[in-house]
Amino acid sequence: MKSTSAAQKSSLDERRSLSVRVQESTMIKAMGFSSAVRTPRVFTWVSIFWLTSAVGVAVCQGVQIQTVSQLSAHCGQNVTLTCNVSSSQKLDIKQFSWLGKNKTLCKYKHDQAKPELECKTTKQDISHHRLTLTLINFKSIDVGEYICKLHSAQGVKSKKTTVEMQECRGNVIHSMNASHAECSFQGVYPDGVVHWFQGEANLTDSSNTTQDMDKHGLHNISSMIHVKKGKLKQPYSCSLWMPSLSKYHPGNLLPIVEEVGSSGSAAGLKWICIVVEIIILKLLM
Structure with missing residues (x-):
């Protein structure tokens, strides 16, 4: 009895082992088939994508x-x-x-x-x-x-x-009297700084400068400097330094203005000479 029961148990174990091997073999085949099916599909979509991209690039490069x-x-x-x-x-x-x-x-x-x-x-x-x-x-x-x-x-x-x-030179306007000198650069581009000189002396630090911009984006720059008495016989000069261009926009050499006192004395002496001349002529007649 014990021998027969052992034989039956052994046969049952063999059938179970065979069933498991069959199931595993079936799953492996199914997975292989699924992978084989997916691979061509993936390849097809990748091919379509690259083909479309290549056509798009070719068309764009044609223009x-x-x-x-x-x-x-x-x-x-x-x-x-x-x-x-x-x-x-x-x-x-x-x-x-x-x-x-x-x-x-x-x-x-x-x-x-x-x-x-x-x-x-x-x-x-x-x-x-x-x-x-x-x-x-x-x-x-x-x-x-x-x-x-x-x-x-x-x-x-x-x-x-x-x-x-490149540059806008605009117009330069200047004036000078016994008390001050003035330079104005109208409609210039780019902007800059007015430099003042009297001979070799740089007087820029003692000047007063104002600036504005017109509707066209051009700059109007005006600068004024007080004139020192006793030095009017040495001319003043003004010019516009443009840092962005590293160059000077040429200005003007302002004319020499005589002092009011000396000018008035000369005029009085001239009139005295004329009056004396008239008196002498009348006496001679």
Whole structure:
């Protein structure tokens, strides 16, 4: 009886072990099949992504936009900014414009002429276009960055042009009398400091200077210095030092003014001579 029971138990253990091995084999096959199915799908999606990206890059690279990166001009000049766009195929333009000072200044196919700017569109063929912005009477407030932006069916591209001002000389006004001398620099750019000289002596520290800016961004700088008595025969000179340019804006050599006392004495002596001459002539007649 004991022998028969042991044999039955051994047979039962063998069936259980076989069942476990079968289940494990089935799970391994299922996992392998699932992995085999997922791998082609992942590869397919990756391929689609890279293909789409490559096409997008190719289309974007097919559009060229050209501008001058930097311009420099004197005040009062007309400054022209040109933007050329081209494509290897027909260019479907949705928006094409010049931007500056946080606003749109010039639009494609919206030509205009204003006192401060002009906008002109040129179409050479279906794949070459030009947008020109001209700044009239260039002023210091026009200094800055201007962006040419293109939005087409092939994508969005942009380039910028930086416009700088070289110098505005403006006008120099000066005056002098027996008590003080004054120099005024009107409509200059950039700003500066008025330097005073009498011969080789630098008198700048004893001067009084005021400055303001007009609506065009130009500077008006006036400086006054008290004239020392007894030194009027040595001329005073004024000039404008512009630190940002490391140069002088030439000023003027102020004329010599005679002292009031000496001038009055000379005039009195002249009249006395005339009166004496008249008396002598009458006596002789």
